[in-house]
Amino acid sequence: MSDVIRVLLVDDHQVVRRGLRTFLEIQDDIEVVGEAADGPAGVALAEELRPDVVLMDVKMPGGDGVEALRKLRDLGNPARVLIVTSFTEQRTVVPALRAGAAGYVHKDIDPTALAGAIRSVHAGHVLLQPEVAGALLAQETPYGGSGRGGQLTEREREVLALIARGRSNREIARDLVLSEKTVKTHVSNILMKLDLADRTQAALWAVRHGVAD
Numbered sequence: 001m002s003d004v005i006r007v008l009l010v011d012d013h014q015v016v017r018r019g020l021r022t023f024l025e026i027q028d029d030i031e032v033v034g035e036a037a038d039g040p041a042g043v044a045l046a047e048e049l050r051p052d053v054v055l056m057d058v059k060m061p062g063g064d065g066v067e068a069l070r071k072l073r074d075l076g077n078p079a080r081v082l083i084v085t086s087f088t089e090q091r092t093v094v095p096a097l098r099a100g101a102a103g104y105v106h107k108d109i110d111p112t113a114l115a116g117a118i119r120s121v122h123a124g125h126v127l128l129q130p131e132v133a134g135a136l137l138a139q140e141t142p143y144g145g146s147g148r149g150g151q152l153t154e155r156e157r158e159v160l161a162l163i164a165r166g167r168s169n170r171e172i173a174r175d176l177v178l179s180e181k182t183v184k185t186h187v188s189n190i191l192m193k194l195d196l197a198d199r200t201q202a203a204l205w206a207v208r209h210g211v212a213d
Helices: 014-024 039-049 065-075 090-098 111-122 130-137 154-164 169-176 180-194 199-208
Strands: 005-010 030-036 053-056 080-085 103-106
Touching (some): 005 014, 005 039, 014 111, 039 053, 039 065, 053 111, 065 080, 080 111, 090 103, 090 199, 154 180, 169 180
Parallel strands (some): 005 053
């Protein structure tokens, strides 16, 4: 059971939650451990159940997903949050990612792709559907951080490019023949030099500035 990904569903539509549960329960490696209908209830359950991944809607009466994300971050809850929503415009996407979302997908995502997305964010990857990344890259100003890419060493740029491709620290270590501890040090240096908060911002910065090409 240690390999099973424990998932919490947070969505105000019962039909959506039921559909997600029905599909996810047939996955051998995914277990739905709870459901909530708004942000505050989702935060309370995430603290109680300690799921691995939270599937979170953005717009919900009684408390939205972005506020719930901020609260989980402030509480130090380790759950990876995958936003599953109908809203992909900049004014919705950007606050969610800045609040700590590990991924952002549209509700019309293919069920099999959704299961893959859950596995991906659980493994430590950053996951954005193309239209979401496009909305971010269409902004007139960069998403977070500074333009000081020239301060990065060649190795740090290599690590950053792999972060942008969704690689975990373990995968980066394998690809570059480094220890995971060394990779973690490089990631910390990248975030500090570019004034970024997390890997999601680093991935988007890399795409925006052509490091991931």
